[in-house]
Amino acid sequence: MTDRPGHRRAPARARDGGHRRPAPLAPDSLAMSLSLAGQLVAAVVEGKALTEQLAHSRRRHTAPDINWGAVQDLTYGTLRDYGRGDAVLGQFLQKPLPAALHGVLLVAFHRLEQRHDQAHTIVDQAVSAAASLAPGLKGVVNGVLRNILRRFDALVTRLDATPETRLRHPDWWIRRLRASYPDDWEAILAAGNQHPPMALRVNRRRLTPEAGLARLAEAGIAARLLDNGALCLERACPVDQIPGFFTGDFSVQDAGAQWAARWLAPRDGERILDACAAPGGKTAHLLELADVDLTALELDPARATRIEENLERLGLSARIEVADCADLERWWDGRPFDRILADVPCSASGVVRRHPDIKWLRRNTDIPRFAAQQASLLDALWRTLAPGGTMLYVTCSVFDEENRSQIARFCARHADAIRMAIDNQIERIVLPGADHDGFYYALLQKHR
Template sequence: MSSIPTRNTTSLSDTILASAQNVQAVLAGASLTDSLAATPAALRASTQAVAFHVMRRLGLVFEIKQMLVQRAPPNPLFDAVLLVSLALLDTAVEFSDETSSDHVARRDLPVYAVHTVVDQAVNAVAGQRKLQTYKGLLNATLRGFIRERPAILAQARQYPEAVFNHPNWWIAKVRRAYPDQWQALLVAANRPGPMALRVNARRSSVEKMMAELAAAGLEATSPAPGAIVLSTPRPVQAVPGFEEGWWSVQDLAAQQAAQILPLQSGMRVLDACSAPGGKTAHLLERADIDLLALDSDPIRLERVAQNLHRLGLDGANVELRAADAIDLPSWWDGRHFDAVLADVPCTASGIVRRHPDIRWLRRETDIPKTASVQRKIMDALWQTVKPGGHLLYSTCSIFPQEGEQQAVQFEKRHADAVRQPAPGQLLPLADEQSASCDGFFYALFAKKA
């Protein structure tokens, strides 16, 4: 990344430049999570807010850019600055009463005046030696958009990517899978997800947490057992009880995994794809079990250990092991498990509310690739389930190839697998933010005794 000025107070121009660098990284194939880690700490929060905003409008602003700059200079950073600036302008304060182009239900960043955005964007490029020559082009382009905004938006909205801010292939797949809900799903994916907490029953309770939140002036509801949703997201350090391990941040859909899997104290349990450890911790919170937590990435497995330590669960009967779940000889000792959680790798199409870059990073060809890996993991893990035991298949996806189709094919391949009641496909469609969940799929199988 180019250097960003370091000051005690940051300006919008600093944030625009840092956001553009992150947008440029995503367009080059990097995840926002990775690129934001390289952003100076003083800028990270504001940069994430703006970068997320751009990702949720990228289809629209990319189309606008194509219309306004026919021959853009061969400078990817300038392109990214222009995309960031257009995204901020389209929701500027002068246009705040217009909602036809805004599919974001609630804003997660300040709304700026148009002159502020233009001035600060120009300052951002003026402060970079390699961008200084484009200062006039940027100024003229942004002012041209402001003057002709209604006509430009009308023309841009002729294209589905500009309307729904997802790639065309993604839109087509969602439309085929959910013909009655596809538009609502795409719109919901552009809303920031609510901040949901899972209360650690070994250290606190919903009643105690609700009292602590009220005392801290934080509004919250409890839409499900053991769960709390904050009315307004906060940094974890600003919410009572984080360091004490009273709770974890976990979406309402993800919280269902440890509740669906039949558990009793004394069971031998496997969490086959455990990082970053949310479901691992929840399993340990629910019962006194003998747990093996696997993950193929040793670095990500360290996060599992950190989470368990914060929650006071590192003293539980749990073993963390870095291994590929498919390669049974590398980790399995031949002793069968009473219960197995297979929260398998997927396209993560169900969590784009929280990771809006995912839609632009994925390719249609990724789906059959992940589906193939999922099949191999499930077939391998089924061998480790004892007769009478259970395997819970879970993905944070809304694509049927990674959900219902996978479950149906698994049952056909294994005559000793009996499908049990489970939620199936969960979709982020709830009108009430407090009851809204990510896209998830669950299928539970019992092994014939």
């Protein structure tokens, strides 16, 4: 990978520690959590998606005592701290280490920054993790970490003097946000480094938001009612603790995403398309608000199955099609839609705290490619919209090229596109904050 401070890609002959037998780790130990997290971080650095790698790791390591919560916290925290560990390790490693061992060092440095008062334990457990992966190199890991500790304050001071490592985002990412949001760019970056909030959506066919809030209070779950009816939990909890979740009274959905159905404003009897619909949260929300004839499109068959599962839990139904929404001949019957939700693929820069691997995997050159794909999808979907119908354009991006500039270019191409106000504003930019992730919304009407 490139454009990360201090990064060295390990060549094929990186040291592997010889052929000593790896030392076993106690499943519930910090060493095991460091080892598994290090392997996950290494996989992301090599270009693999975190969600898939985490699922693979859980299938591979089945010991019941593994603390997967700790593994996930360490992995996500290390990835949120984009580039800091790499910048430090680059000063101490003269030769490349095996990828998993490099990952353990990255995780250990993250842990040292978070809990410096536990430095002795962290170093000891990181060395044990190294011994389980490459026994011959545990001395290298021990030496690197102890050298880091000796110079710790100076290293952190140096990291905090560089924008990329202080703000924990790639330099190109910082430049884009600074240009688009001169007053808010630092707050956006800070939000991207935080733990994400957990919000619930109330099934309006069964409960009001106020009744849902009372149900949660009875179960000892503290929450706040937000302006759009979302319930933001004071502390995240497993869904099996949420009363009525499995019977369809509640769904987990970010509060910022819950504006979509409200701003599309479905009405009974309308024909509606939810393009790029997986995992189905917005599909379900639309069906909870009105009795509509809804088609949900999804390109990935596995993700389409998730739409079906979510609707079944909620007692809802829709026509689910597995197809590329731009390939109209494959799925469209020629009957126009009254409303379209165009929640298009994007950089996901507005939800980076939920998917911190994005900061490692995205490149500046990816953004124009996303924008071109979005333009193609919008042009195709516009053909399926009835005259007088409305289309809500949605991204979970905070980059202008995918949002405001995208809609400006679309309107320039389509003379029959009319910008509609959303709650008295021509567009809605929902910046990431304490209660929600980042989203962009624009409402378009096709001239009759």
